[in-house]
Amino acid sequence: MTTLTLALHAMATRFEMVLHGENPVALRAAGEEALAEIERLEAQLSLYRDTSEIAHLNARAAQGPVRVTPSLFALLLHAQQLHRQSGGAFDITIAPLVRCWGFMGGGGHLPDAAALAAARASMGMSLVELDPDQLTVRFASAGVMLDLGAIGKGYAVDRAIDILREAAVASALLHGGTSTVFGLGHPPDAESWKVAVECPRHGMLRARAGVPPGRGQDARATLMERARAEISATIQPQRAPGQTLATVPLRDEAMSVSAVWGRSFQAEGKTFGHVLDPRTGCPVSEAVLAAVVLPSATETDALSTALLVLGMEGRAKLAGLRPGMKSLLAAEARGQFRVESDGLAITGVR
């Protein structure tokens, strides 16, 4: 049995992969092909690359319909469906608001009131017209801008996992910035991959102390320190017991974690995070961490963001959307953390 680890810097984070298999040459070829696909998707989907298809769309679609590749069109349709199903909590037209709150390539700041009003006026999926016959996208007004930041990493993980499956890889773990993790099959010596979710108290303390996430890593959900440092047969959560909220088993499933402390700033005695509520125009408050487990990483990525936005009331609403969906939600009120779970065992301190 061979174990191989590979890593790639893409989508402003670090993707890491551990693969197990019998044939080292075939394993490496499959892993490298999967990472190449992630690189290709970054070049297509990144808002921050002038040459990406998304940048092209953002620059032109207010002037008239822009034809996009079938895969991007399918992803936009999926995002539109997730927007509808989440009652508008997941919204890829969030970009003007992200910029206004200083999170577009920055660490965030309080917005100017006039800029906030303008940003809110150019948001909303109803301003995005998708034509399935022509595969075109048109924005109904100037100022509309798409940001796939809450779904792109999950989508990239799914496409990379497709490549591994096609190459008959039976056992692999892949994560993007620790916020979306996919466990393909299981490790040779265990029935599932085990992924740790960071305790919200610990995460929020770090955010308040201004400790940035590790380089190229959001440090929300997981482990992987060991996988990066060395080639290890099994990946186990590496956090101290008091810092782990839950240890989630994954087998042919993905987990995504959205957390306020993924990127945040402090002002007026409060923590403002990078997940924004399209209904209020402000960063999410109360809910501090949301995790979702499903077979599709595209969906866990989008729905964990949506769950963070919706908070406790959103749990029942989202749980009914996909059979078998498991989730965790942590909220903070007056220094107290409340954690609720659907189908995931909470093991750590709350």
Ligand code: AMP
């Ligand atoms: P995630 O870490 O997957 O929860 O994604 C957060 C990123 O998605 C942010 O940094 C923004 O770029 C973007 N975003 C923020 N709020 C939303 C929202 N309500 N819906 C969709 N994308 C969002």
Ligand code: MG
């Ligand atoms: Mg997300």
